[in-house]
Amino acid sequence: MSSHTTRPPKPGIRLHVDLGGDPRPHRSAKIEAHLRVDVAADGAPTDLPAVQLAVMIAVDVAESNRAAVRHALPAALRALPDRISFTVLGSGPEPVRCFPRDDDEWAVADQNVRRRAAFVAGSLPLHREGPRPAGYAAWVAGARALLTGRPVSVRHLVLITDGSSFSSEDRLEEELDACAGQFTCDVFAVGVDWKPDPLLKLAERLHGTAEFVDEGLGRAITGAIQRLRRVHTPQLPIEVTVRPSVRQVSLAEKTPRPHRLGGLPESGRPHRWSFPTYQWEQGRRDYLLTLVADSDADPLETELQFAMVSIGGVHAPVTARWHHPEQSPLQELAGADSVRTLNATARMRSALRRGLIALQENRRDVALERLGQAARLAVRLDAEWVLDEIRTVADVEDAAGGRVRLRSVDAGTLGPMILRAGSRPEGPLTDPVTARPGPRCRGCRTPAGSEARYCITCGEKLL
Template identity: 80%
Template sequence: MSSLTRPPQPGIRLHVDLGRDLRPHRSAKIEAHLRVDVSADGAPTDLPAVQLAVVVAVDVAEENRAAVRHALPAALRALPDRISFAVLGSGPEPVRCYPRGGEEWAVADHDERRRAAFVTGSLPLHRDGPRPAGYAAWVARAHALLAGRPASVRHLVLITDGSSAAGESRLEEQLEACAGEFTCDVFAVGTDWSPDPLLALAERLHGTAEFVDEGLGRAVTDAIGRLRRVHTPRLPIDVTVRPCVRQVSLSEKAPRPHRLGGLPQPGRPHRWSFPTYQWEQGRRDYLLTLVADSGADPLETELLFALVSIGDFHAAVTARWHLPGQSPPHVPAGADSVRELNATARMRDALRRGLAALRDDRPATAEDCLGQAARLAARFGTDWVLDEIRAVADIEDASAGRVRPRAVDAGTLGPMILRAGSRPGAPLPDTAGSRPGPHCGACGNPAGSEARYCIACGRALR
């Protein structure tokens, strides 16, 4: 996303925890937990509204007009002054409802908000006949609008009841075409929508997907308020790897699961850039995965496998190849951190798959997946996951993963699947510290990283 002016840069603290020391292998996997703490450091509390452009798209059938009749005007009347906005209504293709005439964008002030709220009273919605071919059409129309608006933050708010015609085969292609151009929040109303494409929209476009039964106007207003708390709209995480690393992937795990696409850097074959979006104050957790070949590397030698960079801040991913058949002298300090990151992702995935299995009437799969989610939730004290499971199953022993699914109304499962896939997760506990220095082989006393002799017994350190 482009910007007319350089936005205030946040303060960043960057920390990397390595999962484990390594055994030599042609395709060894190296996992590291990347933790980023962001503070405003003097940046304004709110991003100026003039730097925001928002498309509000209403993919709703006429029979569900009541879901948006009052909420949409209320959200438009709450827009901040000087924000750029446009409203799309429904037809055979998405159509611009506001502003009318030759203008593609309106800039909010008292009169524009009043006119927009009045016009949306006659917002065109889906009626009998042709309807847009799935969400790809909405994404494409928003992309065309936002591409011509040079704002720091460009965002789509999609309100949907799932009434677009089938045709989601183009959605992945369209998401690929507009990756990095704008972000998206999805609000589902009614009961006839499928959660899977909504989660795909939220994950690929770095936003959220949630079901809204009541309070849609407030939900849209809050979403736009979150945009104003963005201090840095786009911030790449660069990963520079040693030549033996053949594959690089990075995924955001908290606060929301997002799949990140790596961009190779022209002329720099060992450097990858992963764009990230909507940086606010707080903490983010990422899982960095490298696949490396040990063939040309020395054994039992500390090696730099990757350098992670965010702006002017850098952190190293270091490890060593151990001799076959020998136990490593210590477990890396970040091993627990990486295990928890992976386990938390498995917990979310198991909950989502278990709920989907209940929806599809596969009780054995549901019992297995929900049991796995319950076991991990009990281990980490994740109460919201246990609460979700209790809504659809009897938990006999959470720590052992014993649950008994119940018959559930399928209409209640869609919102639960959205929460499992898009609900913000709490940052992992700070269990990992810095990598330890050497230990004395004779008495086990720890020593500083630069120490040559044990301060307790005086023996040389290895």
């Protein structure tokens, strides 16, 4: 497939598509493409006006962990920018309104409001002995009830949790489905008794991050709000229109925040899918688009367009050709390296996370295998942060060979590492993207330019 770079009809967005390889025809052939989206500010204000932000700060913490938020929350409230809408909820059997305490659901920050909010936060209600708290589903439902009614550009939940309200979460999936597209969420874990998986689920489904904060919670909350102000486009769908032979479509963001995107079929357009994305800042994002297609009615050795990718008025095709099953493609496609890198990075993160979970569950054989796999891939991808994580729990004897020796570790210390493996933001891929090689004459094998139609040596028509 060609590498297609489109010129944006409006400044700010550039879309580039690379295909992983020309596929072999069968009923369920998988076609993978790397989508790279570059967004430039192009004269937009440095910061989004604070009046366009609404932030709900939810403190899901037990009384025994009050020290974790005693000073951090007032400090974060005193640092709020003027004119931002905010509300603070404390903990009980159900979320409890802490500020504002009058009939208004939202406070708008100024010097006096910040001072009153910081004072009230000193007596924030937290979980005590008694009825079991309602769980994360209740926090998500409460955020939806408040945030969706606030008519601003960016709506965001900051959830601070020590895991004390975690339950079986039977309702969590249902609530997350209802919240799709309504707001985004960052999760800050404090204490030692929380479980990583539900926090990662919250962050992934609500397009944010989950991280453990031992110290500096106030700075973490302030940093999250500052990042929200750098958002130039709160929501921007990636639309994928496919040919009828494509039966399945999936899209996963790989950088900066790895997570799978939920696709929404467009009403009345059965071959068009929309994948909502959020919080676009200046910079680059990388996605892996996967198509599953049938080849029964398609011609062989013919360039076919399997999809059109559109974002912000910019379009790029995904094209490939079916090869004869008994033949090998004449040459490797330029985009294959970038697709392989995306897949290898995903395997590396998955191996690291699964290895840490296995170690936490005392399945040491599995942990040894997974962490060794993560080490091998980290060397290949030059991901030093992964090797640093592995060295926390094991001696790395031969990283390239995947040989590690586990040490005895406290299972309670592994939670923060599991969060980082599943939610740690990454920078953009660094592999250079080159143009696709031009066609080559099938007769005399002379290479030709990408726009050539006939061989300059023998005059044969080029495919």
